[in-house]
Amino acid sequence: MTNRFEPGHGRPDPALSAIMSERRQLINLAYRLLGSLADAEDVVQETYARWYAMPRRQRDAIASPGGWLTTVASRICLNLLGSARARRERYVGEWIPEPLPERREWTDGVTADPADRITLDESVNMAFLVVLESMTPAERVAFILHDVFRYSFAEVAEIVGRTPAACRQLASSARRRIRASQAPATPTTAQAGIVRDFKRAWEAKDVSALIGLLDPDATVIADGGGLVGAVLRPIAGRERIARAYLDVARIAPDLTLLERTVNGQPGLIAQQHGITVTVFAFRIAGDRITNIWAVRNPEKLRPWTAG
Numbered sequence: 001m002t003n004r005f006e007p008g009h010g011r012p013d014p015a016l017s018a019i020m021s022e023r024r025q026l027i028n029l030a031y032r033l034l035g036s037l038a039d040a041e042d043v044v045q046e047t048y049a050r051w052y053a054m055p056r057r058q059r060d061a062i063a064s065p066g067g068w069l070t071t072v073a074s075r076i077c078l079n080l081l082g083s084a085r086a087r088r089e090r091y092v093g094e095w096i097p098e099p100l101p102e103r104r105e106w107t108d109g110v111t112a113d114p115a116d117r118i119t120l121d122e123s124v125n126m127a128f129l130v131v132l133e134s135m136t137p138a139e140r141v142a143f144i145l146h147d148v149f150r151y152s153f154a155e156v157a158e159i160v161g162r163t164p165a166a167c168r169q170l171a172s173s174a175r176r177r178i179r180a181s182q183a184p185a186t187p188t189t190a191q192a193g194i195v196r197d198f199k200r201a202w203e204a205k206d207v208s209a210l211i212g213l214l215d216p217d218a219t220v221i222a223d224g225g226g227l228v229g230a231v232l233r234p235i236a237g238r239e240r241i242a243r244a245y246l247d248v249a250r251i252a253p254d255l256t257l258l259e260r261t262v263n264g265q266p267g268l269i270a271q272q273h274g275i276t277v278t279v280f281a282f283r284i285a286g287d288r289i290t291n292i293w294a295v296r297n298p299e300k301l302r303p304w305t306a307g
Helices: 014-020 023-034 037-053 054-061 065-089 128-134 137-148 152-161 164-181 186-202 207-213 238-251
Strands: 214-223 256-262 267-270 274-283 287-294
Touching: 023 037, 023 065, 023 137, 023 274, 037 065, 054 128, 065 137, 065 152, 128 137, 128 164, 128 214, 128 287, 137 152, 152 164, 186 207, 186 238, 186 256, 186 267, 186 287, 207 214, 207 238, 214 238, 256 274
Parallel strands: 214 287
Antiparallel strands: 256 267, 267 274, 274 287
16 A cells, blocks of 8 residues: 555655555445445545545544544445445346455456455355345344444444444344345355366256256346346246256357355356356355356456456
């Protein structure tokens, strides 16, 4: 991070290091709230713009700059979540949260600053983010701030403009949604083996093997954003899914499938001519795949694509 200087002064802002050290926390918070790295980056940029728009004396009077930044970023996210529903009604096809690679797999030059990288844990796996999408904006903010980032309900109340008791209820409601959606835990190594078997069966065009790896009620959701080809509605049922993927193999024989970490869990990417064109995230219950999320919207593949 290069030094920034306070306008009108010939020396660095003495509070700069403390202020900029919050950047990673803000990126992590905003991504979990919005499900979009691009939107999270915009939120953090706007948050810092508001900080530096204040007179120096007013900034110096703030006892907890980190708390101020978190409050402002959270409120911006809350406003964005309120308008996101209307935007997604106009979205072409299904909307899936933006997938993230493992830290060491980030493409050089796309997110060069380590402070911009997301900490990968269970609160960013794709199944978790998809459930968050079903929550109200207030539920989502209260839950993420309290359960994930460990803010007290009094602090959450100040951010969302509700009472602590109301925020406690919001987080409790969100928690019930999460519990209702959770599958029995499958060890990561077992998940990786199932994803690898899926990849091999797909490459071998083995429909029986594909069907055997899928739950009878499995679903596939694809997100092309209207920018590239993708099924506009979910595909349900393992036979239909298996045959759909065999169709893809026939239509695009030059696809290269690679095992990658997607939002902290085993996943796949598909490349054509060395460029990532699809990222696949999986939800696995026991020894069967129950959900596949296929992100094809190129605007959501920046960290995966050389450029």
